[in-house]
Amino acid sequence: MQLRGLVAAVVLSTAVLVAAHGDTDPLNSELQWGTYRPNLYFGTRPRLPNSLLSGLMWFGLDDQRNWQKIRHSCELGDNLSEYGYSRHNGRDFGEQTMRDNDQGVEIKSTFIKVPGQLGGSWAVRFTGRTLNEGTQGVSLVYYLGLEGNGTLSTSVKDDVAMVRGRAPDLGKFRIRIVPAHSN
Numbered sequence: 001m002q003l004r005g006l007v008a009a010v011v012l013s014t015a016v017l018v019a020a021h022g023d024t025d026p027l028n029s030e031l032q033w034g035t036y037r038p039n040l041y042f043g044t045r046p047r048l049p050n051s052l053l054s055g056l057m058w059f060g061l062d063d064q065r066n067w068q069k070i071r072h073s074c075e076l077g078d079n080l081s082e083y084g085y086s087r088h089n090g091r092d093f094g095e096q097t098m099r100d101n102d103q104g105v106e107i108k109s110t111f112i113k114v115p116g117q118l119g120g121s122w123a124v125r126f127t128g129r130t131l132n133e134g135t136q137g138v139s140l141v142y143y144l145g146l147e148g149n150g151t152l153s154t155s156v157k158d159d160v161a162m163v164r165g166r167a168p169d170l171g172k173f174r175i176r177i178v179p180a181h182s183n
Contacts, residue, residue, distance in 0.1 A: 030091060032119030035111055039073050041083055041098050042109045042126075046119065048169040050148025056126065057141040060103035062134075070141075071100060078102070104135035125180070144175060 037043025043055035060066040071078055081099045088094035092113035099106045107128040114121045126140060146152060150167035161177040 029117065029119055030115065033113060033122050034091075035085075035088070035094050041071060041074060041080075042096070042124075044111070044122065044124065046170060048167075050146075051167050051170045052144065052146055052150075052165065052173060054124075054142065054144045056107075056109070057143065058100075058103065058105065058107065058138050060105065060138050061136040062104065066103065067139075069103070071098075071103065099131075101131060103138055104131045105129070105138040106131055107138075107140070127180070142177070 031047060033044065033046050035043065036045050036047060037053065037055060040055050043053065045051060045053040055072065057070050057072040059070045069078075071080075074083065078100070079102050081101050083096065083098040085094050085096040088096075092115070094111040095109070097106060097108050105128055107126060110125045112123055114123075126142070128138070128140075130137060144152065144163055146165070146167055148167065150165055150170075152163060152165040155162045155164075159179050163175040163177070164173070165175075166172050
């Protein structure tokens with residue numbers, strides 16, 4: 001059984017970021033967004049305090065108590081046989097496989113960043129498959145949040161979820177969550 005793919009793309013308002021930081025150093029811009037959430041199986045954030053962050057969680061659907069075994073932070077007791085980046089250049093690309101035999105799933109994440117002013121845009125894609133024929137599936141939870149002050153609003157049109165927001169240091173941002181064509 002294939003899991004539904006998920007693609008999320010973030011586009012930032014660059015004009016607000018210039019005004020907030022006054023820093024147009026290309027190196028800082030290239031490193032503004034990344035997979036800067038250690039101890040999580042997957043997470044993204046900018047190098048700004050109290051800002052937007054995202055992450056992935058999952059749990060199996062075979063047992064109604066599996067939500068109590070939700071996977072989010074890297075825990076030894078999760079018994080994942082594989083996780084971590086197999087390829088990551090520390091700048092604009094990362095690929096990993098998370099193999100969870102207990103929940104009966106293998107999830108792959110691909111992170112890619114498109115260069116642009118003040119951090120550019122980034123996208124992440126999750127794909128997966130069940131490991132056993134009897135596995136009913138897995139619930140993937142891709143979340144977005146603000147650590148500090150700011151606003152978030154959501155809308156859905158033509159199967160595309162849109163999250164718009166603003167954070168003091170980040171400025172305006174827009175996130176699109178697009179189902180994969182194979183869904």
